[in-house]
Amino acid sequence: MAEIVLSGIRATGKLHLGNLLGAVENFVKFQQALAGNTCLYFIADLHTLTTLNDPEELRGNLVEITKDYIAAGLDPERSIIYAQSSVPEISELSLYLSMLQPLGDLQRIPTFKYLVRKQPDNVTLGLITYPVLMAADILGPQATLVPVGEDQVPNVELAQALARKFNAKYGQTFALPDMMAQMIRVPGLDGAKMGKSEADNAIDINAPMGDILDRYLKKGVTDPQRIRATDPGDPYNRCESVYAVHELVTVGETEHREIANACMAGTISCRACKHKLVESLANILEPFQEARAALANRDDYVKDVLHEGGKKARARIVETVAAVRDKMGIVLY
Numbered sequence: 001m002a003e004i005v006l007s008g009i010r011a012t013g014k015l016h017l018g019n020l021l022g023a024v025e026n027f028v029k030f031q032q033a034l035a036g037n038t039c040l041y042f043i044a045d046l047h048t049l050t051t052l053n054d055p056e057e058l059r060g061n062l063v064e065i066t067k068d069y070i071a072a073g074l075d076p077e078r079s080i081i082y083a084q085s086s087v088p089e090i091s092e093l094s095l096y097l098s099m100l101q102p103l104g105d106l107q108r109i110p111t112f113k114y115l116v117r118k119q120p121d122n123v124t125l126g127l128i129t130y131p132v133l134m135a136a137d138i139l140g141p142q143a144t145l146v147p148v149g150e151d152q153v154p155n156v157e158l159a160q161a162l163a164r165k166f167n168a169k170y171g172q173t174f175a176l177p178d179m180m181a182q183m184i185r186v187p188g189l190d191g192a193k194m195g196k197s198e199a200d201n202a203i204d205i206n207a208p209m210g211d212i213l214d215r216y217l218k219k220g221v222t223d224p225q226r227i228r229a230t231d232p233g234d235p236y237n238r239c240e241s242v243y244a245v246h247e248l249v250t251v252g253e254t255e256h257r258e259i260a261n262a263c264m265a266g267t268i269s270c271r272a273c274k275h276k277l278v279e280s281l282a283n284i285l286e287p288f289q290e291a292r293a294a295l296a297n298r299d300d301y302v303k304d305v306l307h308e309g310g311k312k313a314r315a316r317i318v319e320t321v322a323a324v325r326d327k328m329g330i331v332l333y
C-alpha cells in the first residue's frame with residue numbers, strides 16, 4: 001500500500017541537533033525510502049502560537065526552519081513542504097473534530113499538564129485544543145504514517161481515536177494513521193534530553209564547528225568520577241552528554257567501541273573524546289551548513305517552496321474537509 005507520511009515541527013526557534021537527528025533526518029529517510037509514496041512535512045506555525053507571541057520571530061522562524069528542512073535533504077520536488085497556516089481548512093477541520101472530543105481526555109494529556117505548570121498565566125483554549133488541531137493536521141491529508149518523537153505519542157493516539165470515532169458515527173471518512181514513535185533521544189550538554197528550553201543544553205546546527213567544540217569543551221558534562229584523564233571512566237552509564245552522542249553520530253560500531261574502551265582504560269581524556277565527537281559531528285553538519293549557506297540569500301525561493309507546497313497540501317485537504325462538512329450537515333451557500 002502506498003503510504004502518506006506526514007510530520008511537522010513547531011516554529012519555536014532555531015533547530016538543534018536533537019531536532020535534526022531525531023526528526024528531520026528521519027523525514028529525509030522516508031522521502032528516500034518510499035518511492036511512489038507521498039511525504040508531507042510542514043511547519044506548525046499555528047501550534048507555535050500556543051507558546052510564542054512574537055510575530056516577527058514567528059515569521060522569521062518559519063522561513064529559517066524551511067531552509068533547515070531543505071538543507072537537510074528534504075526535496076520540494078519529492079516532498080510537500082508547507083506551512084500549516086497556508087491551509088486554512090486545517091483550522092476548520094479542527095473545529096469540526098472538536099465537536100467529537102471530550103474535554104476530559106484533553107485535560108489528561110501530559111504535555112498539556114506540563115504546560116499548565118510551566119505557563120500558568122497562559123492556559124488558553126488554544127493550548128487545550130492543541131491535540132485536536134494536530135489531529136486535523138494528520139487526518140486532513142489522510143496520512144497513513146506519522147513519525148514523531150516519544151512525547152507526541154498521546155497526541156497521535158488522540159488523532160487515531162478521533163478518526164475511529166468520526167468514521168463510526170458518519171461512515172468511513174479518515175484513513176487510520178499508523179504512528180512511528182522515534183526511539184532516539186539526543187542528549188544535550190548536561191546529559192538531559194536536548195531541547196530549546198532554559199537549560200541551555202542545545203547544539204545549534206547552524207553554529208560554526210569551532211563554537212560547537214567550545215561548547216562541548218566548556219559545558220559538556222562527562223563522567224563526574226573521572227578526575228584525572230587516566231582515571232577509568234564509565235562511558236555507558238556516566239557519560240550521557242558525550243559518549244551517548246558518539247553512539248549516534250560516530251560512524252562504525254568499532255570506532256565508538258574503541259573510544260569506550262579507551263575511556264574505560266583511562267587512555268583517552270574527556271577533552272580528546274570531545275574533539276573526536278566534534279569531528280564526527282562535522283561530517284554531518286558541514287555538508288548541511290554548506291547547503292544552508294547556499295540558501296542564505298534565497299528567501300524568495302524558500303517562500304516560493306512554501307507557496308507551492310501549500311497549494312499541493314491544500315488540494316488534498318480541501319477534499320477531506322468538503323466530505324466532513326457534507327457528512328456533518330454544513331452547507332456552504
Ligand code: ADP
Nearest residue numbers: 009018019022023149184185186193194195196
Ligand atoms: P524541543 O524539545 O527542542 O522544543 P520540539 O518539541 O519542537 O523540540 O521537537 C521537534 C521535533 O524534534 C520532534 O519530532 C521531537 O521529537 C524531535 N526532538 C526534539 N528534541 C529531541 C531530542 N533531544 N532527541 C531526539 N529528538 C528530538
Ligand code: TRP
Nearest residue numbers: 007008009010044047134137148
Ligand atoms: N506537536 C508536534 C511537536 O511539538 C508538532 C506537530 C504538530 C505534529 N502537528 C503535527 C507532528 C502533526 C506530527 C503530526 O513536535
